[in-house]
Structures are given as C-alpha cells and as structure tokens.
C-alpha cells in the first residue's frame with residue numbers, strides 16, 4: 558500500500574500531530590477480544606499496512622486479548638516510526654469469562670500503565686485514556702481518584718497526554734478541572750448520537766473526540782437511510798458512515814477496526830467520499 562494523503566488531514570493531540578484517519582486495534586485479538594487471532598500473520602500484515610498507508614494514530618489497550626494487540630503492535634511495528642502515536646487505555650481487567658471488570662484503584666492503574674509501557678516497548682506512552690463506565694456505557698460518578706492517579710504518572714514522565722473514555726459530559730468537566738485532556742473516546746456513530754452536544758463543546762476547546770464503534774462495533778451499522786445514500790453514491794454503507802464522521806466535526810478522529818486488509822483499504826478510500834447537503838439531510842434522519 559502506498560501512502561497518499563489520508564482523508565481528513567491531521568489533528569494535534571497536545572503537541573502530537575496525528576492523522577484524523579487512525580486505526581483501532583481491538584478487533585485483532587481473538588473472538589470476544591480474548592486470546593490470539595486465528596490468523597496471526599494476517600494481523601501483523603494489517604498493522605504494517607496501517608503504517609504504510611500513512612496512518613499515525615493507533616488505538617490499543619493491554620486489556621485486548623489481554624495483552625494480545627499490544628504484543629502484535631510491538632512485533633509488527635517496533636522500532637516505531639517517529640510519526641506514529643499509540644493511544645492506550647486503562648481502567649479495566651479481563652476475567653476468565655471475557656468480562657471487563659473495572660480496575661480503577663490506584664495500584665491497578667499504576668500497574669496497567671507499566672504493563673502498557675513494557676508490552677509496547679516504550680519509555681513514555683503518548684496518550685492514555687482513563688476508561689470508565691461499563692459495557693452498557695458511561696456511569697455517573699467522580700473520576701477524581703482514578704484520574705488523579707494518571708496525572709501523578711504523567712508528572713513522573715510516564716505519560717505525555719491524558720484522555721477519558723466512556724464518560725458522561727460531567728465527568729469530562731471534572732477531569733478537566735484536575736488536568737488538561739487531549740481527547741474523549743466514547744461510543745458514537747451515525748445511529749448513536751447521544752454525544753452531539755459534547756462533540757461541539759470539545760471542538761470549541763480544541764479537544765479531540767474519538768468515536769469508538771464508528772461502524773457499529775460488534776453490530777454493524779444498518780439503516781434504510783444509510784443504504785439509500787450509499788446506493789445513490791455507488792459506495793458502501795461503511796464508507797458513508799466514515800465520511801459522515803469526518804464531515805461531522807473537525808475534532809473527530811477515526812479509529813475503525815478491522816482484521817482485513819481489503820476492509821482497511823476500502824475504509825481509507827471510502828472516508829474520502831464527498832457527501833452533499835441532501836446526503837447529510839437524509840443521514841440525519843437515522844435514529845431520530
């Protein structure tokens with residue numbers, strides 16, 4: 558794959574420039590995000606193609622596998638190109654059933670950051686998101702103790718920039734009252750737009766919004782309006798969904814996940830799709 562300019566251009570996370578078109582590594586682990594991938598060489602090839610395509614933002618977490626995606630990233634990409642930035646998240650363990658029990662006490666968070674550093678083979682993590690809430694979404698409550706622990710690790714020089722994930726708008730405000738954040742990573746896509754107001758507020762502050770499940774996650778996006786727009790444009794629904802996110806707000810960064818080289822290529826090309834006012838109006842009807 559040759560690097561041509563990626564759709565959406567770039568964004569800065571603090572002092573780090575990243576392509577708005579990034580890559581989410583979660584799907585590279587085995588079924589249920591547990592264990593190794595069925596096609597290990599294929600997973601390594603996807604990661605190498607991500608970097609060859611010019612993408613400079615990869616989202617990962619030591620909980621994926623657990624450890625699997627971080628180890629694949631290290632094997633495929635180290636020594637890392639200087640322009641590549643790895644964004645990790647901490648705040649959950651994995652249990653034997655594949656669950657994601659919270660791990661937000663100070664000791665677990667310190668261990669998680671050191672695990673990320675060790676497994677990725679880094680001295681400093683570029684961006685660490687504190688993941689809150691549960692599998693159903695954000696859960697209100699104070700973030701002070703957990704976020705404060707990450708701020709302490711940042712002061713020790715182990716983390717460059719902080720973010721928060723799976724959070725309510727109030728938790729974003731509380732975190733920002735403790736220390737600056739460069740990104741918020743929440744579930745958002747054409748059909749799940751609870752964060753519309755939050756996205757606009759963050760845009761006005763220059764803070765990135767990174768939607769997880771941009772393509773619907775484990776349940777691919779499906780809507781009659783989406784299919785109709787895709788058909789009209791001769792494109793796939795996934796392409797329309799990604800192009801819509803890039804168009805939605807300049808602070809939105811994409812981290813679509815795939816274990817397929819063909820889908821990676823399709824997503825990069827598809828995100829460049831130009832949507833007309835008519836397309837946008839039709840897509841706005843989804844989920845309303």
Ligand SMILES: NC(=O)c1ccc[n+]([C@@H]2O[C@H](COP(=O)([O-])OP(=O)(O)OC[C@H]3O[C@@H](n4cnc5c(N)ncnc54)[C@H](OP(=O)(O)O)[C@@H]3O)[C@@H](O)[C@H]2O)c1
Pocket residue numbers: 580581582583584616617646688722723742743768769770771772773774775777795812813814815816817820821823824
């Ligand atoms: N902060 C959090 O709590 C949290 C939670 C979940 C995820 N995340 C992050 O967000 C990233 C993105 O989320 P996600 O990967 O779960 O969901 P997603 O990007 O919405 O969707 C990924 C799914 O879409 C499929 N797909 C991708 N491109 C496709 C295409 N062109 N055509 C058809 N199917 C396509 C993939 O299957 P194939 O492999 O077959 O392409 C995969 O099953 C993750 O990788 C992870 O880094 C964060």
